Amino acid sequence: MGRAAAGGRPRAGGRGRGGRGAAVGARAGGRAGGGASAPRQVDVLVLGGGPVGSEVALACAMLGKQVAVAEPRGLLLGAPTGWVSKALRQLGRDHGAPNGTRRVEWEKAEEYLARTAGRALKLTANRFSDAALLAGAEWHSPQVFKGQARFTGAHSALVEGEGEETLVDFVHAFIAVGSASFRIPSLPWGEPEAAGWLFDGDTIKDIGSVPQKLVVQGGGTIATEYAFIFRALGADVTVVMRESRVMEGCGMDRAVQDAVIARMRRVGIEVREGTGDFAEVHPPVGGFNFGTLRGGAASIADAPVGADFGQVVLKASGEVLECDALLSATGRVGLAGGVDTDAAGCVPTVRGCAPVDGTTMECLGQDTGHIYAVGDCEDGSLVTPQGLLSTGLAEAYIATHAAFTDEMEARAGQMALYDTECPVAVWVEPTVSFVGMTTEGAEDTFGPEGCGSVKVFFSETIKGCVERAEPYGRDEFYKIIYRISDESDNGRILGVHVYGSGASEMIHNAATLVNSNATVWEVCRTVPPAVTVQDVLKMACVRAAIDISARGKGPRPAQALAGDATAEVRAKLLNRNAPRQTE
Numbered sequence: 001m002g003r004a005a006a007g008g009r010p011r012a013g014g015r016g017r018g019g020r021g022a023a024v025g026a027r028a029g030g031r032a033g034g035g036a037s038a039p040r041q042v043d044v045l046v047l048g049g050g051p052v053g054s055e056v057a058l059a060c061a062m063l064g065k066q067v068a069v070a071e072p073r074g075l076l077l078g079a080p081t082g083w084v085s086k087a088l089r090q091l092g093r094d095h096g097a098p099n100g101t102r103r104v105e106w107e108k109a110e111e112y113l114a115r116t117a118g119r120a121l122k123l124t125a126n127r128f129s130d131a132a133l134l135a136g137a138e139w140h141s142p143q144v145f146k147g148q149a150r151f152t153g154a155h156s157a158l159v160e161g162e163g164e165e166t167l168v169d170f171v172h173a174f175i176a177v178g179s180a181s182f183r184i185p186s187l188p189w190g191e192p193e194a195a196g197w198l199f200d201g202d203t204i205k206d207i208g209s210v211p212q213k214l215v216v217q218g219g220g221t222i223a224t225e226y227a228f229i230f231r232a233l234g235a236d237v238t239v240v241m242r243e244s245r246v247m248e249g250c251g252m253d254r255a256v257q258d259a260v261i262a263r264m265r266r267v268g269i270e271v272r273e274g275t276g277d278f279a280e281v282h283p284p285v286g287g288f289n290f291g292t293l294r295g296g297a298a299s300i301a302d303a304p305v306g307a308d309f310g311q312v313v314l315k316a317s318g319e320v321l322e323c324d325a326l327l328s329a330t331g332r333v334g335l336a337g338g339v340d341t342d343a344a345g346c347v348p349t350v351r352g353c354a355p356v357d358g359t360t361m362e363c364l365g366q367d368t369g370h371i372y373a374v375g376d377c378e379d380g381s382l383v384t385p386q387g388l389l390s391t392g393l394a395e396a397y398i399a400t401h402a403a404f405t406d407e408m409e410a411r412a413g414q415m416a417l418y419d420t421e422c423p424v425a426v427w428v429e430p431t432v433s434f435v436g437m438t439t440e441g442a443e444d445t446f447g448p449e450g451c452g453s454v455k456v457f458f459s460e461t462i463k464g465c466v467e468r469a470e471p472y473g474r475d476e477f478y479k480i481i482y483r484i485s486d487e488s489d490n491g492r493i494l495g496v497h498v499y500g501s502g503a504s505e506m507i508h509n510a511a512t513l514v515n516s517n518a519t520v521w522e523v524c525r526t527v528p529p530a531v532t533v534q535d536v537l538k539m540a541c542v543r544a545a546i547d548i549s550a551r552g553k554g555p556r557p558a559q560a561l562a563g564d565a566t567a568e569v570r571a572k573l574l575n576r577n578a579p580r581q582t583e
């Protein structure tokens with residue numbers, strides 16, 4: 001597909017320009033009371049002002065483009081849809097206890113949510129002001145049109161807000177409308193008795209109180225994160241999931257998945273693998289239910305435990321679980337289906353996601369080379385894993401680059417580049433981060449002899465010795481996967497997987513190593529900042545170097561190792577499930 005000079009469309013004229021540095025979030029006028037006024041002409045229309053749409057808007061504005069963003073909220077928010085869970089997680093950390101021994105009042109949650117939203121909006125506005133300064137005279141502040149957008153043609157869209165409609169003619173469009181929770185149709189969504197009892201990953205923020213017994217259906221990142229959150233807020237939590245491991249299929253190493261599930265059990269979360277399907281679901285009927293309580297009655301202590309809870313019946317075992325709240329978090333669907341992509345000539349959406357050319361993010365279809373889909377609402381990106389924020393941000397840059405290759409390259413010094421292997425951070429308890437290959441992926445690609453892996457526990461570092469106390473911390477680790485070969489890629493770092501406090505802070509550095517084809521030998525020569533948990537990286541590379549040497553492939557011949565006990569050396573160092581003794 002062509003990269004589209006947009007079918008001879010004129011460049012956007014001066015009309016409707018935001019002034020340089022004008023505040024992001026300023027409302028562009030449409031005509032009130034129905035009928036749309038003359039179309040606005042812009043270079044770029046971004047559909048959706050979430051974090052990925054905001055990133056596209058910012059990148060295009062830095063290139064001097066006139067950008068309009070359609071967003072129902074009327075403001076750009078550079079924070080993920082997951083910011084809600086992050087705020088609640090912080091609440092649990094500040095006021096709850098990891099193993100559920102302290103119940104947190106929900107009023108505090110409202111405070112945390114409001115405060116975080118306010119900060120995120122301000123932070124987004126600050127980013128745009130910084131970008132305006134960096135871009136200089138070329139900058140045009142993006143205009144935000146409040147409302148839902150939908151295409152009306154290959155170069156036109158309608159933004160429908162409350163009593164306002166704005167027609168926008170664009171040269172390029174970027175669809176960044178994100179996703180919504182998938183709702184299993186057989187659950188009683190919308191039934192009055194399920195209100196205040198049945199939630200999805202988007203509505204859980206409206207729960208209004210911490211339940212006594214929460215059943216979480218699903219084993220993905222959102223289900224796992226909320227299981228930890230509600231446990232920390234004081235609920236009894238049972239997770240029922242189809243899979244045998246949490247967070248399957250998102251590129252996470254098995255060692256990390258196993259550590260997460262072990263931690264869930266340690267804090268008292270009941271995890272039932274292979275049980276994700278319900279045979280029956282009975283919301284609370286009559287009498288007391290938590291929906292009523294949330295409506296303002298009494299206090300949680302007045303709840304007659306077990307009396308009027310709803311029930312779910314597990315299909316696999318027939319077992320009945322009682323709960324005063326059910327969170328069904330079984331994946332997400334894209335929202336691109338709601339923007340009439342067919343009117344722009346795009347092929348139909350798949351699970352609400354717009355099919356794209358994975359190398360450019362251009363939508364597939366007839367003459368659609370000027371329309372791109374990025375973030376949670378695209379299908380076909382080569383950046384993985386999908387559905388996470390850093391992936392969406394990388395796609396934002398790929399698409400902007402595809403649309404404005406020459407301009408972007410001319411300003412390379414000012415523009416962010418995306419990594420080939422995208423670093424990912426997932427906020428469960430504590431955090432997971434990873435970049436590059438898993439052990440299983442490396443073994444599939446290179447064979448078991450063509451790669452190796454090693455884990456270093458945080459508690460093995462000097463900082464870990466000082467700081468970490470039982471029972472938390474001893475399961476937190478840094479794992480690297482490396483190449484073993486007779487070629488120049490011997491020792492190359494193929495992947496890094498971290499589970500532990502601050503894991504998300506470590507992975508950018510690791511991504512740089514993976515993307516620059518760095519080897520363990522290079523890291524062995526570095527000096528980590530003392531005293532930090534970052535020591536794990538060097539320790540892991542030292543052990544990897546020993547492993548590779550022990551296999552006769554490293555710069556040092558195998559026989560140079562003390563005692564030449566290669567098998568013994570490797571057994572001592574590699575893939576242990578507990579830290580080495582430090583006492």
Ligand SMILES: Cc1cc2nc3c(=O)[nH]c(=O)nc-3n(C[C@H](O)[C@H](O)[C@H](O)COP(=O)(O)OP(=O)(O)OC[C@H]3O[C@@H](n4cnc5c(N)ncnc54)[C@H](O)[C@@H]3O)c2cc1C
Pocket residue numbers: 047048049050051052053070071072073079080081082083085147148149150176177178179201221222225335338339374375376377387388389390392424425426427428
């Ligand atoms: C509970 C939870 C936890 C998460 N945790 C993590 C994590 O730990 N790490 C991680 O990397 N990712 C995480 N994610 C995923 C991350 O939040 C998403 O990948 C990211 O928000 C996607 O950004 P986006 O801009 O594509 O979509 P969204 O954030 O969904 O934004 C889309 C925007 O489009 C707007 N919109 C929708 N329809 C229209 C329309 N018709 N016209 C105009 N605008 C429209 C919406 O109002 C919204 O503002 C989590 C997600 C959830 C739900």
